[in-house]
Amino acid sequence: MDLKDLLDNGEQYLNKEVILNGWIRNHRDQKTFGFIDFSDGTTQEHLQIVYDEKLDNFEDIKKLLVGCAIQVEGKLIESKGNQKYEVEASKITLVGDCPSDYPIQPKRHTREFLREVAYLRPRTNLFQAVFRIRSVAAFAIHEYFQSHNYVYVHTPLITTADCEGSDQMFKITTLDLNNLPKKDGKVDMTKDLFNRLAFITGTGQLHGESFALAFKKIYTFGPTFRTENSNTKTHANEFWMIEPEIAFCNLDGLMDIEEEMLKYVVNYVLEKCPQEIEFCDKFVENGLKDKLNKLVNSKFVRITHHDVVDILNKADVNWEFTPTYDDDIQKEHEKYITEYFNGPVFITNWPKDIKAWYMKVNEDHKTVAAVDLEVPGAGELMGGSQREDDYDTLIKRAQELGVDVDTVDWFCNLRKYGGCYHSGFGMGFERLIIYLTGVENIRDVIPYPRTPGNCEY
Secondary structure (H helix, E strand, O other): OOHHHHHHOHHHHOOOEEEEEEEEEEEEEOOOEEEEEEEOOOOOOOEEEEEEOOOOOHHHHHOOOOOOEEEEEEEEEEOOOOOOEEEEEEEEEEEEOOOOOOOOOOOOOOHHHHHHOOOOHHHOHHHHHHHHHHHHHHHHHHHHHHHOOOEEOOOOOEEOOOOOOHHHOEEEOOOOOOOOOEEOOEEOHHHOOOOOOEEEOOOOHHHHHHHHHHHOEEEEEEEEEOOOOOOOOOOOOEEEEEEEEEEOOOHHHHHHHHHHHHHHHHHHHHHHOHHHHHHHHHHOOOOHHHHHHHHHOOOOEEEEHHHHHHHHHHOOOOOOOOOOOOOOOOHHHHHHHHHHHOOOEEEEEEEHHHOOOOEOEOOOOOEEEEEEEEEOOOEEEEEEEEEOOOHHHHHHHHHHOOOOHHHOHHHHHOOOOOOOOEEEEEEEHHHHHHHHHOOOOHHHOOOOOOEOOEOOO
8 A cells, every 4th residue: 555545544554454565765774673764655754664583584674775675564553763653564575676886875965966866866855845746736736727717728849930039949850960951052941841940849828829719718738948058046948837828818817817826826735745845844945834825825016117126226235237127127136026025026017128029018118018926035936918919019019029920920810810808927837846845946846857968867
């Protein structure tokens, strides 16, 4: 049986025979008895296995090392130590041996070292907590949207649409790179599999919008890819995105949804992963639990980019980057503004020249109806906007920003055929897991990170 089921229902199985399969996390053998710290991965908790010389294979059991896979048969009893229960073994069988040079020994390892053995790091307490929280958070996201009448759309990973800029997307080809066909001095992409240049997607937004204008409310949740050569703690070349699109929704309505969804997911993780949150609070980020509970119970502030810059410029701070009305805000500004309001902050109405071509242009013709959510300790967590619903304005904006309109003509045509005002946002899933766990590096919240210079495993 699973260790989680056993420990959750201990009274039911007390003094009864049980069979468990899992791994040795630590082993202390004495002359006539021994203790095995046992885990099967179904719970953050471990179980102590007690055995003695009555076992037929006692001498063989004493030689078992950390990392071995074993089957344990025995009686669940009340523990004489710190745990509530332990198992008095009547039989221990070796299932998979493990040598003495096993890298994951029962001691603290640096996260940098564990990245070098990423295929083994899920066996550590830290990554058991991180990836179980990741799993539960993913389920919560689906549950929130499914319970609010959203349709889950699988948008394509291969695309020809230029949304975030083709220079940000990986190009794909079946052509022989050592013998490229040429036409007029350029590579002849008509000879490629799709007869044209194609990319691995950087967002599911454009295709998602087409479904939102049929189903009213949709969301995508899947991997996305960017070629950005950045080595920060929050950037990766492969990551997961949640991207809802909602028809008949303006910017205020979008912020309502963002706030409700985030609070739902955070509260769900707090309820379903208490042991993992306690572990992260103790060993990763002191005060994590209080931070998450505070977010769930807070009212998110809403303020324009212009007013944020006013606050920053009035602050008695020697900024490394001077805040201006025409530019993005920096990490130091994000930190200050969340501390200023003592909670999450929606920043709206951004300068149009620094935002994407598909965002709704406001009446001032200087800003767009965009919104970023800044949260304490993490900075930007979500980014969204009301989408431009006027065909002519959308085409003009695309041309102004150098977007190849021919690749997104179908997307623009949505404005012709029963279009309506609509909005959407994107949230990097790894950014959320960073916030939920306190683990500050994106390389440690995704199973196998893909970052510049790193594509191991």
